[in-house]
Amino acid sequence: GLPPTAPAHDDSLQRRHEVLAEVQEHYYGVPPRIERGWRELLIDVEGRVYLDMVNNVASVGHAHPHVVAAGSRQMHLLNTNSRFHYRAIADYADRIAATLPDGFDTVFFVNSGSEATDLAIRLAMAATGRPDIVAMREAYHGWTYASDAVSTSIADNPFALETRPEWVHTVDAANSYRGRHRGADAVRYAPEAVAVIDGLAASGRRPAGMIAETYFGNAGGVALPDGYLREVYAAVRRHGGLAIADEVQVGYGRLGEWFWGFQQQDAVPDIVAVAKSIGGGHPLGAVITRREIGDRYRTQGYFFSSTGGSPVSSAIGMAVLDVIEQEGLQENARVVGGHLQRRLEELGERHDLVGAVHGSGLYLGLEFVRDRETLEPATTETAAICNRLLERGVIMQPTGDFQNVLKIKPPLVITRASVDVFVDALDRVLSTGF
Ligand code: PMP
Secondary structure (H helix, E strand, C coil), X not given: CCCCXXXXXXXXXXXXXXXXXXXXXXXXXXXXXXXXEEECEEEECCCCEEEECXXXXXXXXXXXXXXXXXXXXXXXXXCCCCCCCCCHHHHHHHHHHHCCCCCCCEEEEEXXXXXXXXXXXXXXXXXXXXXXXXXECCCCCCCCHHHHHCCCCCCXXXXXXXXXXXXXXXXXXXXXXXXXXXXXXXXXXXXHHHHHHHHHHHCCCCCCEEEEECCEXXXXXXXXXXXXXXXXXXXXXHCCCEEEEECCCCCCCCCCCCCCHHHHCCCCCCEEEECHHHHECECCEEEEECHHHHHHHHHHCCCCCCCCCCHHHHHHHHHHHHHHHHCCHXXXXXXXXXXXXXXXXXXXXXCCCEEEEEEECCEEEEEEECCCCCCCECHHHHHHHHHHHHHCCEECCEECCCCCEEEECCCCCCCHHHHHHHHHHHHHHHHHCC
């Protein structure tokens, strides 16, 4: 295929560089200029069609008519701040709480994942009256002050080790593929994390809570070792702290087998933070917890997010849930994701660069290594593969501290035919050089 180039008359990329802060990156050196989206497809201004294999934000697919109609109808009627009294916010809170186990009866609406994890951390601090938080290394939880403080992934936050505030305490990244403990030895991560938590308590700093992704999304969808969260949550609670689940990427049906990541671990957190997919692209985040925890936020003053749970946000959030339920998207994630996973594993039998296929449902990670023994990360190769895939009409990006894992998280409406297009393109790229 032709490499995408910006038309000579198009100065939009240059304008972007001039007007936005330099750190606001974009995908690709020469990115296609995207004009429309439909289901799992994106279309650029030149009329080229791309298969979008990374867009977990467009969870129910681009431009879903039911979501568009719900948002549009509500915008015609009313949109206002969440202090006004309208019906939709309570209906939506009920529906989101109903996806969680009993006891999750209190909802806060915000506008993003960073706000959701930040609020979750502050809730744990407020509820316990303590400042210390335990977080897993190599994680990303957001860009706001508190969410950034607990984000220690080298790729996302290279200065994390120097700038981390003293209330943040970390435990090892529980990565059973390339961490310190591999394979069956990964059971050692939990007792080690428990020792850190016990040590904190013994030194007089009983933690307010522990935050972690419930399925290691930032590392490319690596499942935590069996029993990990149960053991770590129990240790935090033994010292009166709270368990915070970051479900921003992995929750809401994407894992196929489970609606929430913590269900895979057979563990129940105290506070759940979610965003991205719940708004289908509209800025929406939520923190769901128990009444006695939520009410403790009072000690901080009042809680108000102007547009968190606004009439339009609530209408869109409910429409997204309608689609997930009516179109059976969790089941689609399980079935189509299972097919995709099997095809990727088969690819691994023919291409030495494939180190592992991680993940579940439509949250998969294909990890590239130069050597299956040393696991030397194939970082430059992964970047090149993503560029070659773009030429073949597939949008794909790397993740992980070594940027050597393809982060496969397409809209949940993706078809079996589309995932076959992706695997065939990848097979061709791996076979013909990159
Ligand atoms: N938590 C996790 C696990 C995330 O992946 C992200 C976003 N990549 C966030 C929190 C922050 O979400 P947002 O970008 O909506 O602020």
